[in-house]
Amino acid sequence: MTRTPGPRPGRTTRGRAVGLAATAALLPALLATSGCGGSAAAGTDQAELTVMTWAPANTGSTDRPGMTTLATAIGDTVNAQGGVAGHRLKVLTCNEHNTADGATACAAQAVAAGAVAVIGSYSQYGEAFMPQLSAKGIPYIGGYGLSSPEFTSPISYPVAGGTPALIAGSGRQLVAAGCRTVALIRPDTPVGDTLVGALAAALAPDNVKLTDVPARETSSDFTAQAQQAIGADRPGNCVTAALSPVPTVNLLDALRRQPRQNTRLASVIGSFQQSVVDSTGGDSGPLADAYATGWYPPEVSKVWDPLRAVVNGRAAAGLASIDVSDPGVETTWVAYQVFLQSVQRLGDQPVTATALRGELDGGTPINTGGATPPLSWGLTSMLASADTPRLVNTSVTFQQVKNGRLAEPQPGFVDVRWVLTGGKPPAGPGTPTPLPS
Numbered sequence: 199m200t201r202t203p204g205p206r207p208g209r210t211t212r213g214r215a216v217g218l219a220a221t222a223a224l225l226p227a228l229l230a231t232s233g234c235g236g237s238a239a240a241g242t243d244q245a246e247l248t249v250m251t252w253a254p255a256n257t258g259s260t261d262r263p264g265m266t267t268l269a270t271a272i273g274d275t276v277n278a279q280g281g282v283a284g285h286r287l288k289v290l291t292c293n294e295h296n297t298a299d300g301a302t303a304c305a306a307q308a309v310a311a312g313a314v315a316v317i318g319s320y321s322q323y324g325e326a327f328m329p330q331l332s333a334k335g336i337p338y339i340g341g342y343g344l345s346s347p348e349f350t351s352p353i354s355y356p357v358a359g360g361t362p363a364l365i366a367g368s369g370r371q372l373v374a375a376g377c378r379t380v381a382l383i384r385p386d387t388p389v390g391d392t393l394v395g396a397l398a399a400a401l402a403p404d405n406v407k408l409t410d411v412p413a414r415e416t417s418s419d420f421t422a423q424a425q426q427a428i429g430a431d432r433p434g435n436c437v438t439a440a441l442s443p444v445p446t447v448n449l450l451d452a453l454r455r456q457p458r459q460n461t462r463l464a465s466v467i468g469s470f471q472q473s474v475v476d477s478t479g480g481d482s483g484p485l486a487d488a489y490a491t492g493w494y495p496p497e498v499s500k501v502w503d504p505l506r507a508v509v510n511g512r513a514a515a516g517l518a519s520i521d522v523s524d525p526g527v528e529t530t531w532v533a534y535q536v537f538l539q540s541v542q543r544l545g546d547q548p549v550t551a552t553a554l555r556g557e558l559d560g561g562t563p564i565n566t567g568g569a570t571p572p573l574s575w576g577l578t579s580m581l582a583s584a585d586t587p588r589l590v591n592t593s594v595t596f597q598q599v600k601n602g603r604l605a606e607p608q609p610g611f612v613d614v615r616w617v618l619t620g621g622k623p624p625a626g627p628g629t630p631t632p633l634p635s
Contacts, residue, residue: 247549248288249273249537250313251530252304253320254296259444262320262342262526263518266291268505269318271512271520272534282541285549294319298326305330314551315339317537318530324348336551337558340533342526349586355558355575357532357566358493359592359614361440364466365393366617367491367594368438369400372464374596375489378434379407381427383420383449385441386412393440396617403623415445424452428461438464438489446470447478454484467492467597472523472604480602490597494532494569496604497523501568505531523604532569539564571611582619592618 251269253262273289276282290311292304305327308316317339321327324345331338332353341348343360365382372380382397384390394410401408413423427437439449446469453463467490475485495501502522509520520527540557547553561576571593579590593611597604616623 245285245549246288247282247285247541248290248311248313249315249317250290250292250304250308250311251318252292252294252301252316253526254300255293257296260296260442262524264520264524264527265318265320265530266293267512267518268508268520268527268530269534271508271517272531275508275511276538282538283544283549285541294321294323296322298323301327302330308336309334314549315537315554318533320344320526320529324351328354334551335555337555339537339558340529342529346585349588351588353555354588355536356588357536357570357573357591358529359589359594359618360586361389361393361466361468362396362586362618363589363592363594363614364468364491364493365438365440366396366400366614367596367612368440368464368466368489369397369406370612370614370617371489371491371596372436372438373401373404373406375436375462376434377406377436377462379409379429379432379436381409381411381429381435381437383411383413383423383427383437383439383441385415387415390440397438399620400614400617413441413445413449415441417445418448420445420449420452421455424449424456428453428456428458431458431460433460435461436464436489437461438466439469440466441469443469443474447474450474450478450484454478462487462489464489464491466490467494467604468525471521471525472497473521475599475602475604481599485599486602488599490599490604492595492597493525493591494528495595495609496597496606498603498605499568499609502528502531504567528569532566535566535569536564536573581615586618589618 251266253265254260255263269289269291273287276287281287292307294300294304301321301323309330313336315337316331320342322344324347328347328351332351335353337353337355339355340357341354343356343358348354348356349360380401382394384393390412398408411423411427413420429435439446441449478485506522509522513519540554541549543557544553558575561574563572563574565572570591573591575590580587581589592615593613595606595611596608597606
């Protein structure tokens with residue numbers, strides 16, 4: 199359990215009280231008339247906080263335009279309600295183009311604009327952009343978890359556990375489902391190699407056999423991988439996949455064409471989501487009854503009602519739609535909640551990149567309204583791992599496609615920290631822990 203420290207020396211109790219009081223109202227009332235804690239009207243006389251969100255667009259495969267679109271919508275909403283703690287919010291967005299040069303250019307733009315944070319962004323090129331942010335001490339809040347620096351850099355504050363937590367969680371979910379053999383279809387890359395170890399560690403305590411099925415993500419034909427994973431189609435055989443979205447759709451087509459009666463399918467949210475369930479036929483498609491492991495509750499959860507309110511308001515204005523089931527969009531939402539609450543907690547202190555990092559490093563948990571367990575980046579919350587010490591949220595959700603919709607048979611979070619640190623498992627395969635009421 200994370201210890202909640204008292205006020206840090208030099209902080210005013212008034213500033214702390216303002217931050218904690220605002221926390222209770224900020225998440226569910228982001229759109230409510232009470233606003234975001236700013237007493238002044240959102241006019242030009244307010245101090246302005248510049249932040250940035252980036253994600254690839256127009257790449258044809260890795261696009262996450264909903265993340266930047268949502269960031270703009272959040273900024274508009276916050277300013278329409280008076281700003282945050284007396285500040286207008288200036289949200290810059292950048293097309294990262296899914297290239298190292300694109301990520302470098304976005305980071306350079308954030309630095310040049312004097313951004314106090316980069317929030318809720320998507321890039322696999324942490325090695326390219328993190329040094330620029332580090333040089334200026336700009337916190338990177340809520341990255342998607344695609345690169346090693348996101349889980350090692352002291353300026354990074356991830357809100358989810360990345361693919362390692364998802365694949366470890368998938369293993370525990372399949373153990374709970376009674377699987378006796380599991381085939382992992384994963385990218386034939388160094389990153390994909392690491393997933394094998396995470397899944398093996400999740401399955402080993404229950405003597406579940408693992409078959410590694412590497413695949414080239416650039417391929418459009420996954421017939422051979424589907425056949426290898428299904429094998430003899432014996433009872434208790436399960437298949438889980440951790441490919442990117444486009445290859446996952448191609449894999450599902452290959453699995454659909456294979457005869458199988460006993461093999462059950464699973465994957466991780468991010469490889470597929472509700473829109474993929476819909477497009478592949480729902481209950482009559484290959485994902486009927488499939489298991490899914492996610493970072494957050496499914497899109498149907500009331501946890502996302504405030505997000506839906508922002509999205510629906512934008513749609514009502516005739517602007518671009520946002521897919522609430524997209525884990526990238528959900529990550530951006532959670533990351534902005536972390537940022538807004540941190541600004542609130544600073545009270546009368548100037549809001550700078552350094553001040554934000556100090557607030558986040560202090561270890562006081564941040565409540566994300568049920569989207570995640572309370573988040574803290576204090577020393578006691580860090581993962582005991584040389585590879586991913588900044589991975590503080592090691593909890594996942596167990597979901598399953600039922601009646602064509604992703605749902606939680608047992609709502610709550612399952613902590614897979616023990617898998618990622620090589621520890622001993624708790625009793626049983628893992629029972630979701632409900633959020634405190």
